Amino acid sequence: MMKEDAESSHAGIRGLTIALAQASGLLILSAAVALLFNHVRPNGLPVITTVTNAPQQNMAASGGMSVTLQEAISLYKKGGAVFVDARGPEAYRAGHIPGAFNLPFGREDDFLEHFFKAVPDTKALIVTYCDGNGCTLGEELAGMLKGLGYENVRVFEGGWAQWQKHKYPVKSGEKDGS
Amino acid sequence: MPEPYIKQPGSSRLQLVCRLFLGAVFLYAGATKIISPAGFAAAVHNYHILPPSLVNLFAVILPWLEITAGACLVAGVWLPGAVMWVNVMLLVFLLALVYNQIRGLNVNCGCFSTSQNPAEKISTIWYIMRDMLFLVPALYLATTVFKTKR
Numbered sequence: 001m002m003k004e005d006a007e008s009s010h011a012g013i014r015g016l017t018i019a020l021a022q023a024s025g026l027l028i029l030s031a032a033v034a035l036l037f038n039h040v041r042p043n044g045l046p047v048i049t050t051v052t053n054a055p056q057q058n059m060a061a062s063g064g065m066s067v068t069l070q071e072a073i074s075l076y077k078k079g080g081a082v083f084v085d086a087r088g089p090e091a092y093r094a095g096h097i098p099g100a101f102n103l104p105f106g107r108e109d110d111f112l113e114h115f116f117k118a119v120p121d122t123k124a125l126i127v128t129y130c131d132g133n134g135c136t137l138g139e140e141l142a143g144m145l146k147g148l149g150y151e152n153v154r155v156f157e158g159g160w161a162q163w164q165k166h167k168y169p170v171k172s173g174e175k176d177g178s
Numbered sequence: 179m180p181e182p183y184i185k186q187p188g189s190s191r192l193q194l195v196c197r198l199f200l201g202a203v204f205l206y207a208g209a210t211k212i213i214s215p216a217g218f219a220a221a222v223h224n225y226h227i228l229p230p231s232l233v234n235l236f237a238v239i240l241p242w243l244e245i246t247a248g249a250c251l252v253a254g255v256w257l258p259g260a261v262m263w264v265n266v267m268l269l270v271f272l273l274a275l276v277y278n279q280i281r282g283l284n285v286n287c288g289c290f291s292t293s294q295n296p297a298e299k300i301s302t303i304w305y306i307m308r309d310m311l312f313l314v315p316a317l318y319l320a321t322t323v324f325k326t327k328r
Contacts, residue, residue: 015258019323022259023266026246034242038215045215045234134224 026029065154067127072156073168081125087138087160094167097129098171105130105137105144106114112148125152132161193322196315197251200264203312204248211241227272243267258323265316272309275302 018082038044067075072112076097077083083100085092101118103111130138136152142153154164166168211218219237228236243263243285250260279302 015323019258019262022256023262024259026250026256026259026263027243029270030243030246031239034239034245037212037242039239043213045219045238047235047238132225136220139220155194 007150012129045132056111067154067156069156069158069162071167072127072129072158072163073166075125076168081127081154082119083156084126084128084141085127086130086141091131093173095161095164095170095172098169100129103128103141105141119150121152124147125154126150127154127156128161129156129163132159132163134156135159193319196319197257198255200312200315200319201248204244204251204267206265208241208244208248211237211244226277227274227277240267240299242271257319261316261319261323265313265320268309268313268316271314272306275306275309278302279306 001136017145035047038047076083076099079099083097085096085100085102086105087096087102088104088107092100092104096102101111103113126142128138128142128145129143130136136172138157138159142155145153215237218241219234222237222240223233242265247260247263247267250256251264261287
């Protein structure tokens with residue numbers, strides 16, 4: 001009985017060793033294929049990201065231009081940028097950056113015509129934002145606006161949460177940015 | 179008469195069903211992520227767990243690990259290693275989902291697609307339930323791999 005227990009735990013350890021060895025092999029194989037494929041494909045990601053203070057490397061989708069809170073507030077004060085709110089109309093009505101347009105991502109069709117009329121200049125500096133708190137709709141919207149021909153689109157990643165937290169001017173109500 | 183202590187999993191019909199099911203799930207999950215690398219990287223970033231410098235590396239390798247583990251499960255090769263990875267991945271995904279659910283973060287899971295359209299936003303609870311559902315066959319396969327008592 002005791003001998004059997006010892007043997008079985010022995011076998012368990014052996015099984016675990018085999019599994020770990022195979023798992024390591026699978027990881028190495030996967031990493032090799034992944035890195036090679038990523039290197040060869042046209043839309044591969046930059047894997048080795050040198051530590052800079054560029055906030056995110058993953059903004060490839062939106063063109064990689066993000067705006068900090070300080071930049072956002074200075075653009076707001078100078079009036080040099082068109083702010084675009086990617087949140088839903090309810091959130092927008094409850095409060096937004098003064099002058100911002102509302103283009104709720106996913107429901108933008110009803111809003112785009114007005115936006116095109118109000119911002120005909122495709123070289124205008126556009127700053128999109130969402131809620132902050134992990135909402136990526138600002139980036140999605142920026143990517144979409146770029147696809148529509150606007151050349152200077154940036155994302156204020158801190159978004160509404162950061163703006164509000166620092167008690168910058170807010171506006172509530174239906175229409176704005178018109 | 180000596181019986182082998184490490185039974186090769188995949189011998190019974192139930193094991194075969196579990197292997198094929200999980201293998202298909204992981205192959206599918208990996209493939210959808212490989213199609214859109216930037217989208218998946220954004221989803222990983224959105225979890226706010228990994229430091230930004232590691233996000234892309236993780237986003238590049240993980241889908242291929244899913245593919246190789248899934249392929250091994252389907253083909254029946256290197257099962258102990260593949261079963262181990264499948265369990266580790268499902269547990270890590272589960273922890274990440276639960277962690278963000280507790281933090282109250284609005285996370286788009288990025289599990290099978292990289293689309294972040296809010297119209298198809300489903301609650302994190304559902305993702306957690308589904309992950310736990312996948313863990314059942316995964317853990318079962320693990321018991322057949324690491325069986326120590328006969």
